[in-house]
Amino acid sequence: MAENRVTGQEGRRVVSAGIRRALSAGDMVPGQRLVEQELSDTFHATRSSVREALQDLAAEGLVELVPRRGARVRVVSVEEAIQITECRATLEGLCARRAAELATPEERAELRAIGARMREAVAEGDLDGYSALNRQLHDFVARVSGQQVAQGLLERLNGQMVRFQFRLAMRPGRPSRSLPQHLAIIEAVDAADPDAAEAAARAHLDSVILELRATPPPTAG
Amino acid sequence: MAENRVTGQEGRRVVSAGIRRALSAGDMVPGQRLVEQELSDTFHATRSSVREALQDLAAEGLVELVPRRGARVRVVSVEEAIQITECRATLEGLCARRAAELATPEERAELRAIGARMREAVAEGDLDGYSALNRQLHDFVARVSGQQVAQGLLERLNGQMVRFQFRLAMRPGRPSRSLPQHLAIIEAVDAADPDAAEAAARAHLDSVILELRATPPPTAG
DNA sequence: TCCAACGAAATTGTTGACAATATCTCTGAC
DNA sequence: GTCAGAGATATTGTCAACAATTTCGTTGGA
Numbered sequence: 001m002a003e004n005r006v007t008g009q010e011g012r013r014v015v016s017a018g019i020r021r022a023l024s025a026g027d028m029v030p031g032q033r034l035v036e037q038e039l040s041d042t043f044h045a046t047r048s049s050v051r052e053a054l055q056d057l058a059a060e061g062l063v064e065l066v067p068r069r070g071a072r073v074r075v076v077s078v079e080e081a082i083q084i085t086e087c088r089a090t091l092e093g094l095c096a097r098r099a100a101e102l103a104t105p106e107e108r109a110e111l112r113a114i115g116a117r118m119r120e121a122v123a124e125g126d127l128d129g130y131s132a133l134n135r136q137l138h139d140f141v142a143r144v145s146g147q148q149v150a151q152g153l154l155e156r157l158n159g160q161m162v163r164f165q166f167r168l169a170m171r172p173g174r175p176s177r178s179l180p181q182h183l184a185i186i187e188a189v190d191a192a193d194p195d196a197a198e199a200a201a202r203a204h205l206d207s208v209i210l211e212l213r214a215t216p217p218p219t220a221g
Numbered sequence: 222m223a224e225n226r227v228t229g230q231e232g233r234r235v236v237s238a239g240i241r242r243a244l245s246a247g248d249m250v251p252g253q254r255l256v257e258q259e260l261s262d263t264f265h266a267t268r269s270s271v272r273e274a275l276q277d278l279a280a281e282g283l284v285e286l287v288p289r290r291g292a293r294v295r296v297v298s299v300e301e302a303i304q305i306t307e308c309r310a311t312l313e314g315l316c317a318r319r320a321a322e323l324a325t326p327e328e329r330a331e332l333r334a335i336g337a338r339m340r341e342a343v344a345e346g347d348l349d350g351y352s353a354l355n356r357q358l359h360d361f362v363a364r365v366s367g368q369q370v371a372q373g374l375l376e377r378l379n380g381q382m383v384r385f386q387f388r389l390a391m392r393p394g395r396p397s398r399s400l401p402q403h404l405a406i407i408e409a410v411d412a413a414d415p416d417a418a419e420a421a422a423r424a425h426l427d428s429v430i431l432e433l434r435a436t437p438p439p440t441a442g
Numbered sequence: 443t444c445c446a447a448c449g450a451a452a453t454t455g456t457t458g459a460c461a462a463t464a465t466c467t468c469t470g471a472c
Numbered sequence: 473g474t475c476a477g478a479g480a481t482a483t484t485g486t487c488a489a490c491a492a493t494t495t496c497g498t499t500g501g502a
Contacts, residue, residue, distance in 0.1 A: 150308050453492100
């Protein structure tokens with residue numbers, strides 16, 4: 001390959017996106033050391049770009065930056081994951097409430113469509129598809145709510161949970177337990193019932209908390 | 222003065238703290254341009270330090286960073302301030318609920334003490350004192366709740382509101398309206414009534430939202 | 443008087459070299 | 473066999489010069 005060294009502005013984006021991807025894919029594990037030189041080699045970026053990218057990731061809580069000791073993938077404990085989910089519960093409750101108040105007829109139809117596809121995915125045992133629809137639903141509700149601040153916070157919090165969400169989705173029977181909860185959110189928003197929508201969103205995430213508590217500590221590798 | 226140029230690690234802290242202070246004090250106004258050279262002069266820091274500090278502040282949402290055009294103090298619209306307060310309402314609701322569940326007898330006593338001092342401050346027309354107690358109460362509840370994640374988010378959100386909080390506190394009659402709301406939070410937490418505590422915290426911030434809506438757009442300077 | 447084009451100044455972005463520190467490795471004594 | 477210490481290596485932190493870009497002011501023309 002030719003010397004396609006990515007530089008500056010773009011390098012920063014490339015590196016932070018690359019690390020994010022590696023984190024989601026599990027190619028980088030919590031606690032793993034992130035050496036600037038290595039990263040700049042793998043991503044063909046300058047060390048400056050790597051440095052800035054690491055700062056960005058640290059600001060998002062994905063990476064831990066210890067002075068003079070470099071960067072590590074941040075370790076999120078089960079306890080912290082639970083706290084994160086508690087925050088998500090209230091914030092998604094807010095979004096669901098507002099979505100119920102504000103959604104247009106087209107948006108309500110789209111929601112119902114997502115619900116139908118979720119049913120199918122679970123019926124067919126399509127874990128990946130269901131997982132994707134899951135994200136889609138949460139994003140859609142946040143967007144419809146018009147709560148951009150809450151949406152920003154939720155994105156941030158979700159970013160820190162990738163590892164746990166993966167672990168959760170793999171638990172046997174999880175989809176059939178979460179499906180009715182998702183459908184309850186959809187129905188409440190569709191029915192323009194803010195109180196029910198908020199309650200449904202909260203109930204869903206409260207159940208996630210229960211699953212988290214039942215989760216063995218993540219294997220460090 | 223001798224050449225006391227602050228450098229590196231520390232410079233970064235000094236500059237970001239200095240800008241934060243200037244922001245609170247109103248010495249820097251939203252939209253104002255932040256030129257790296259000027260900042261490095263005023264804080265006797267290197268341009269590198271200034272750069273890093275600006276990145277930090279941008280990550281916290283206090284500063285807006287436009288490529289090739291430099292940094293500005295971020296402008297928070299009334300609409301955004303309302304959204305921020307809506308998020309605060311749910312998150313402080315969570316904290317109040319947990320505080321009601323978890324507070325030790327000593328912490329409950331401390332809360333009552335804060336309440337008593339608030340009463341006094343309002344009776345004496347001590348605006349600054351009341352404002353300080355206000356912050357103290359919110360911080361205390363967040364701390365007692367053990368919700369460190371929520372606490373972090375709240376700090377972040379509050380940082381973006383400094384300007385508005387200042388404007389609000391100055392409104393005539395504001396203290397006498399907010400005092401009973403604060404006391405309601407204190408009583409509910411003290412009475413170990415989670416539902417009431419959450420409701421009280423939400424009600425308080427809902428009232429802040431009403432005041433925000435009645436606020437004329439901030440004067441740009 | 444207004445506008446466009448040009449040039450000068452100001453400002454931000456980038457780089458590579460060097461400095462400071464931490465980590466690892468090897469040796470030798472107990 | 474283990475541990476302490478010294479040296480070597482690896483890694484991060486800092487800086488100042490240079491490059492690229494934007495912004496501002498000026499000039500000339502319509």
